[in-house]
Amino acid sequence: MKRIPLLAFAAATSVCIIASMSAPAGGAEDEASPIFGVRIPTGYRQWSMIAVSHEAGQLNELRGILGNPVAMKAFVDGTLPFPDGTIIAKVAWKELSSVGDDAALGSMQAYVPGAPTTVQIMVKDSSKYAETGGWGFGRFIGGKPTDEAQHETCFPCHQANAKDHDFVFTRYAP
Template identity: 50%
Template sequence: MSKTKLLASAIALLGISAAAASGLTGDASPIFGVKIPEGYREWRLITVAHEAGKNNDIRAVLGNDIAIKAFRDGTRPFPDGTIIARLAYVYESSPQNDKVFPAPQSFVAGNPTNLQFSVKDSGKYADTGGWGYGQFENGMANPSEPLIKSCFACHVKLDASKDFVFSHYSP
């Protein structure tokens, strides 16, 4: 086998490994069976959030086309097919960026911590306000049923007129 073909084979194998690590292999969260949707990184931004306290993370909240339309139109409850993704990263200061400013003030997204999805299907997830939840670390579903059960227990504390969604659309 030529060096070129060997290199191409190695690159292809790495691509397969990267796809498997991304969670696109069908790994589903417990209870709700939520999987990582293909192409979610191409979705549009709903908002950015910082959670202080124990998590101390920064989050990019993305939505599929159905979610974006519902946020823009103010449609509540969200229609079935809505998927909201939360990509969480360590919230950390940036000494490199701070060198440019007169005082330490720059914070950036550090290493990823987890990925969460809220999926609207009012029939399938009727017992949890129409929402199914999944949390993934390193592309793999978190197998902790107590963690996944706690999702709706937290969301249900919101005003029902918001359809149990924390995020607000930032146009």
């Protein structure tokens, strides 16, 4: 193996390892989101993968959407509306070109997670969040909730664009 591809591979591997680390998982002691009181669930990074997404343009993010066991059962079974206890977590990173993969593929076309951007949480509780379709929302940057103004935009967007799927954008990708 030539020295330059080996160095490129080592650099890309290092970036992937660093990128896989995100904000702390959090738990009950962390700050709750304004309006909804949603917290980052402890251990959410060990939940199952529902789907992935890519946001191009200004956001330029790669996203992984994870579900707790209640969410996963509902997604797999196609259950709508989602049952109370469903929790969905979206973890997002800046998209970063993969030097190692690009070298192996012969052109610039591969991407990996870069710096973490946000963790977004949706919690289904029909009673507690009756005014917002049964869902509570939390958006966190660096483990801290964003301001109230950002949280005020959550339900209107989901209501306008995902009402037919119990206000959830994500579809299960088996």
